Amino acid sequence: MDTRRLRGFVAWTIVLAGLGAVLVRGYEADVPKRAHRGLQPPPPPVDIVRGAFERNATLSTTLAAFGLRHSVVYEISEAVRPVFDVRRFRPGQEFTLVRDPAGDFIEFEYAIDEESTLKVERVEDGLRARREQLPLDVHVDTVAAEVNSSLWNALAGYARGDRLVVELDGVFRSRVDFYRDIRAGDRIRVLIEGLYHQGRFVKYGRVLAAEFVNQGRSFQAYRFGDEYYDENGMSTRRSLLPAPLEFSRISSGFSNARLHPILNTVRAHRGVDYAAPAGTPVMAAADGTVTFAGANGNYGRFVRIRHGSGEFVTEYAHLSRILVGVGQRVRQEDVIGRVGMTGLATGPHLHYQLMQDGRYIDPRRARVDPPQPIDEALRADFMRTMAPHQVRLAALDGRSALAAEE
Ligand SMILES: [Zn+2]
Missing domain, CATH: 2.70.70.10 (Glucose Permease (Domain IIA))
Structure with missing residues (x-):
């Protein structure tokens, strides 16, 4: 690298680092103001455009519509190609385009789906594209419903109720047959991880605790490590899956x-x-x-x-x-x-x-192994983890078997 190119490179690096800092600040505009914000110099203007893909629009036509030079549009498409199918840009999906004050490209971001984004940004030797998983926050979501005909109907009102049914079937299937055992007046209560991106529900994580009251009998399951145990610390796992698939x-x-x-x-x-x-x-x-x-x-x-x-x-x-x-x-x-x-x-x-x-x-009725108790060394720890979940479950609608016994 000769001196002139080196100098140019250094200058660009400084400019880009500065713009990077501006970008970060720009994106922070949505979050509550920080105490020290007022002390920072005002950010130089960058041009941030937010839009959505239109019907029949391609990446190239979309970018060109914002006045990007054809050579840059081509460069962006070439960078994207190895990491994302350029025919997969869907109408309605949002994007953000960031340019410097001179109108030159800095960054392009596209929402691929609820969990991932495509990012194209300028780096030292050209453009770099990559897919990124969105950072997700974990909350504890609660579910409480009366089950009269089927678990599907009971949970239909919940976000991704179909997914909930599959998760719960996985937790309870060694003890309850959701297809045959449901009776009017049964109840389900669940604490489950909900994964959110900037306050928007994305998907469910793991079931933390659940209680199914079936024909007056309470079945409880509490997650501990990678396993589920009932309220007495007995493993809910069986040596044989009763159903070897997710079925309708x-x-x-x-x-x-x-x-x-x-x-x-x-x-x-x-x-x-x-x-x-x-x-x-x-x-x-x-x-x-x-x-x-x-x-x-x-x-x-x-x-x-x-x-x-x-x-x-x-x-x-x-x-x-x-x-x-x-x-x-x-x-x-x-x-x-x-x-x-x-x-x-x-x-x-x-x-x-x-x-x-x-x-x-009958595979749905096979009693394969007697339930195994939790390892004695872990029991005290399990009970400490389980107790607050049990109380919280019982409080979800005040009609649990646990509450009734008290
Ligand atoms: Zn058959």
């Missing part, structure tokens, strides 16, 4: 005699049919070894997994895709295939079967 409904339960929808004959249905969109991931119900993976007559694409000593065997039928091979070791919740309707099936669903000691049993 049970289209057919386990029975020893039912009318087959296609064959129109009375046959045993020794499994559970979980209706779910084609392509939904199917998980291994527990750690095990794949003993069959391939076409299997009416069962279509089929996987069989042997668990532990072979006391339990699980089977997964009608898959559209198989993602494991015979002999492969799998861990609980590994994706082994995708929901489909291969073989004899009227629509996409997973036919799931569980065998214990060579006999098919």
Whole structure:
């Protein structure tokens, strides 16, 4: 680098650092005033434009409309290309364009979705584009509802109520069957992490505590570390997942005699049919070894997994895709295939079967392992964490089983 270029580079660095400081201050305008603000010199003007992508607009036409030179527009597009598909700019999504007083480009920011932004900024040797996850604040959100027909209906009024149902099913599924056990007057209360960006709800985090009062009986679950325990410190985990997928409904339960929808004959249905969109991931119900993976007559694409000593065997039928091979070791919740309707099936669903000691049993009713108590060394710590959550849950609507006992 010769002296002239070096001098130019240094000068630019100073200018950019200054502008960077201005930008940071500019973005702080929304937050409450700080005590020392008045002592800072007034920021030199930068031009900040906020807008939204219009229908049929491209990145180039949008930037050109604000008077950026074609060479700069081209440079920005080239910088963006490796990190973001330029055809993916969606109408209505907001952007911010920052220029210096001379109208030269400094920074471009685009809201890709609720959780991430695309940022293009000037650096020493040109432009740099990158995707950034938005910083999220964690709040504790509360949910309290009466459940009369289904958990879906009860939580429909909550932001992302569908997501809540999936989370709660994960917490309670070892003890409660939300598809069969619901009775009018049941209640659900939840403390769950809500993730927010600048006060706007983005998504749910982890369930911290939950109580489901089912037919007058209270089921409680408290998160501690990565596990859930009930109010007595008993683990809520089972060694086998009762449902190896996120499903929309049970289209057919386990029975020893039912009318087959296609064959129109009375046959045993020794499994559970979980209706779910084609392509939904199917998980291994527990750690095990794949003993069959391939076409299997009416069962279509089929996987069989042997668990532990072979006391339990699980089977997964009608898959559209198989993602494991015979002999492969799998861990609980590994994706082994995708929901489909291969073989004899009227629509996409997973036919799931569980065998214990060579006999098919109802996977929704299987009592696989007795619940395990929390490690004695952790018990006191758990109780200290659990107690305030229990009190808070009970206070959510004043009608919990806990409150009733007092
Ligand atoms: Zn079936």
